[in-house]
Amino acid sequence: MEAQPYLLIILGMCAVSYLPRVVPALFISKLKLSAYFKRFLDLVPYTAMTALVFPGIFYSVPGHMEVTYFGAGAAVLAAILRLPLAVTVVIAVGVVLGIMYFQGG
Amino acid sequence: MKSSALFLQGMRSGIPVVFGYIPVGIAYGVSALEAGFSPFETILMSCMVYSGSGQVLGVSMTAQHAGLTAIFIATFLINFRYFIMSACIFSRLPGLSNVGRIIAAWFVVDETFAIFTTAPNRLAKLSFLAGIISLTYSSWVLGAVIGVAAHAVLPTWISAGLGIALYALFIAIVIPGCRRNGRILIMVLCCAMCCCGLSLVMDGSWAIVVSTLLCAAVGALFIKDGAATSPADSSDSVKEVQ
Numbered sequence: 111m112e113a114q115p116y117l118l119i120i121l122g123m124c125a126v127s128y129l130p131r132v133v134p135a136l137f138i139s140k141l142k143l144s145a146y147f148k149r150f151l152d153l154v155p156y157t158a159m160t161a162l163v164f165p166g167i168f169y170s171v172p173g174h175m176e177v178t179y180f181g182a183g184a185a186v187l188a189a190i191l192r193l194p195l196a197v198t199v200v201i202a203v204g205v206v207l208g209i210m211y212f213q214g215g
Numbered sequence: 216m217k218s219s220a221l222f223l224q225g226m227r228s229g230i231p232v233v234f235g236y237i238p239v240g241i242a243y244g245v246s247a248l249e250a251g252f253s254p255f256e257t258i259l260m261s262c263m264v265y266s267g268s269g270q271v272l273g274v275s276m277t278a279q280h281a282g283l284t285a286i287f288i289a290t291f292l293i294n295f296r297y298f299i300m301s302a303c304i305f306s307r308l309p310g311l312s313n314v315g316r317i318i319a320a321w322f323v324v325d326e327t328f329a330i331f332t333t334a335p336n337r338l339a340k341l342s343f344l345a346g347i348i349s350l351t352y353s354s355w356v357l358g359a360v361i362g363v364a365a366h367a368v369l370p371t372w373i374s375a376g377l378g379i380a381l382y383a384l385f386i387a388i389v390i391p392g393c394r395r396n397g398r399i400l401i402m403v404l405c406c407a408m409c410c411c412g413l414s415l416v417m418d419g420s421w422a423i424v425v426s427t428l429l430c431a432a433v434g435a436l437f438i439k440d441g442a443a444t445s446p447a448d449s450s451d452s453v454k455e456v457q
Contacts, residue, residue, distance in 0.1 A: 114277055116256050119286060123273050124263040126291035128321060134302035135320035136313060149435040151303045155332055156392055156399055157406045157430040158296055159385040161423045162268070162325065164407035165414055167382040171375050178379060185383035189390035195231030202383030203238060207376040 171206060177213075181206040218342035225346020228334070232326045232347075233354040235384035238377035239267055240358015243274065245366050245374040247359075250278035254363045261359040265324060265352065267381055269294045295424055300328035307332065307339045315341065322348040329388050398438045406430035 168178045184205040188198040216224075240261065247257040252274070264270050269290045276286045301323045305316060319341070330347050331339065362374075393400035406426055413422035 114251060114280070115283070116252050116277075119273065119277060119283065120256060120260045120263055122283060122287045123260070123269065123290045126287050127264050127266050127269055127294045127297070130291070130295050130298035131301045131323040132317060132320040134298055135305045135316040135323070138302050138305045146435055148306075149438065150431050151299075151306065152332075153399075153402065153431040153434045153438060154299055154303060154427060155329055156389055156403055157434065158299070158423075158427045159325065159329065159389050160403045160406040161410040161426045161430075163382050163385045163389075165411045166268075166419070166423075167379065167386075170378040170382050172378070174375065177376070181379040181383065182386070185379075185386040186390065189387045190394070192391075193387075195384060195387045196234040198387035199231065199234045199380055199383045202386075203377060203380050206379050207373060210372050210376050 171210075174206075174210060177206050177209045180209055216337060216340075218340070221338065221340050221342035222346040222349075224338060225330075225343040225348075226350045227346075228330050228343075229326075229347045229350040231384065231387070232330070232351045235326070235381045236267075236351060236354045237358040237361065238380040240355050241362035241365055241369075242374050242377040243267065243270055244359040244362020245369065245371075246271065246278075247274045248363060248366045250274045252277070257363055258356065258359050261356045264290075265322065265355060266290075266294050266297075267324075267355075292418070292421060292424070296325075296427060297323050299427070300325070300332075303332045304328055304344070308341060308344070311341060319344060319348070322352055324351075326351055326384070329385075333388075396438070398434070402430055402434040402438065405433075 163182075167182050168175050171178050171181075181202045185198055185202040188201045193201070243261070244257055247260065247270075248254065252260070260270055260273075264273070272293055273286055273290050276289060281289075301320060304323060304327070305311065305320075308319075311319070327344070327347055331344055334343065365374075389403060393403055409430055410422050410426040413426055417425070
């Protein structure tokens with residue numbers, strides 16, 4: 111395998127990840143936010159996390175899309191039953207690893 | 216509330232994230248080594264980039280011998296959501312100095328954002344944010360360290376199966392809001408369908424950006440009490456943690 115410029119990749123990724131974080135941090139207080147824009151910002155957590163999960167969750171276990179359906183279902187069910195966040199995560203991982211184990215790894 | 220108490224409260228709120236970060240950090244560490252990064256570079260990337268999806272994306276593109284420009288553009292696109300998240304976080308910290316902003320901005324990620332922006336006003340202080348950050352950031356780096364150590368011993372199917380952990384965490388954070396407000400539930404369902412549909416016709420990271428912005432913009436027309444309902448979210452999760 112041909113060697114990649116690994117350190118350069120890390121530095122570049124660092125820069126393009128930091129830029130969108132720091133620009134609004136420095137300039138947000140200079141903006142006057144409308145009531146509509148504040149409501150918009152309140153709802154972004156829900157839509158951002160939903161969009162991150164669907165369809166991303168179905169590709170989260172490379173080569174095993176079918177187990178992610180059960181993992182996602184288990185997580186939704188656990189959250190509806192008001193189980194603690196950490197328990198929900200452990201259950202979803204447990205379901206996925208359990209099915210993969212019985213499939214023979 | 217004293218700032219030390221706020222800091223501890225922040226750390227407590229960050230505990231569930233640790234359970235999501237460590238497994239994903241391990242999975243990342245294993246795949247970065249597979250892509251040819253050295254153990255030092257693998258851990259350095261977790262310290263410097265601090266973005267689960269960005270790092271996993273960058274590592275897989277490196278493994279496929281993508282060009283530098285493509286890797287940087289893709290990382291920027293998948294991380295552009297931090298622009299909005301950072302705006303939400305720092306709009307709750309109007310008194311913070313520029314130096315504080317420059318430092319704290321380094322640690323803006325989905326989980327920091329989710330916990331901090333849904334916390335009640337009395338908790339939305341810098342010390343609370345610092346508490347969240349100190350626990351979650353160190354567990355993310357620790358996950359990569361464990362991944363590097365475990366690379367030799369862990370069967371590949373286990374490291375693959377750990378990939379679902381962070382997604383389960385997001386589900387667990389979104390659902391309490393949906394239980395409480397039917398309109399939020401409708402918006403979330405529309406957003407899931409929107410993102411699944413858009414990712415068929417455009418790049419996945421653009422689909423996330425577009426459906427996040429679109430669904431929240433439409434939702435804000437119909438959901439007037441989003442802010443009023445948000446704090447209850449976090450007191451739910453804070454209760455659950457304790």
